Amino acid sequence: MCTPSLPDAAGELAAIERAARLFRALGETSRLRLLVTLAQGEACVSDAAAWAGDELSTVSQRLRVLRAEGLVSRRREGKRILYGLADRHVADLIFNALEHAMEGRPASEPFRKDEPKAYVSHDSHR
């Protein structure tokens, strides 16, 4: 008699929470730029900081956030530590968003009285 439209398992709520944190990590221009940079290939923190024109510790903190969400990989090479995108999944997520961002309207859609198109998912994903 409750949860009228959400046959979600408790685990799904946790997954949503998790996904939200993931999105939040992606949701900052500086961090996203960093990821796009890493999509071109691995980089050490110093270089990444140089490309971005930011402080070393700033970039390190950004990578910390990204790593906490499993978005980047990390390996040592000599004295440097190389970061890269964690997997193809991450790249997909980013490029999908970039596509949507380019297609989407210029962020100025006052009201539009009726927008008939509403997408409905194929039932459940689970």
Added chain:
Amino acid sequence: MCTPSLPDAAGELAAIERAARLFRALGETSRLRLLVTLAQGEACVSDAAAWAGDELSTVSQRLRVLRAEGLVSRRREGKRILYGLADRHVADLIFNALEHAMEGRPASEPFRKDEPKAYVSHDSHR
């Protein structure tokens, strides 16, 4: 050895900025839950508020943010205003993230000395 890895057009920077705002909109549990709810079908604000157990105005504000990023559609039906997912692209984004969230490690990966796998994108997307 300058702009070593970023042949980005100026427009791409704007796209990244845009994508980041999009991710930020997705990056909050309450808003993401709302979107997942809408993925099951359209809903009016009152109902959505009831499902979520939140104030009407709270949900309205959330929808405002989502609408500003083009994530939801809106149409009037009688006295109600029905919201839904904007398009399949949005659903893809969400479900991709949910998958990654489920696959990913339990958010406790202290260091892992060497993680050899670093994904490198197939050159450019442009």
Added chain:
DNA sequence: CTGTCACTTGAACATCTATTCAAGTGATGG
């Protein structure tokens, strides 16, 4: 060993963001 290099981390500050209440808007139904 020891010094140094490359990076990480803690704390402080500033900024941004979400939620809420109250007031406003506008289409609908009578």
Added chain:
DNA sequence: CCATCACTTGAATAGATGTTCAAGTGACAG
């Protein structure tokens, strides 16, 4: 037309988050 319903919006507050400086860590070169 007018009252009402369903929703939106503005302002205030509280909580979260990013950046920076300074200090800390750890591996590698000598």
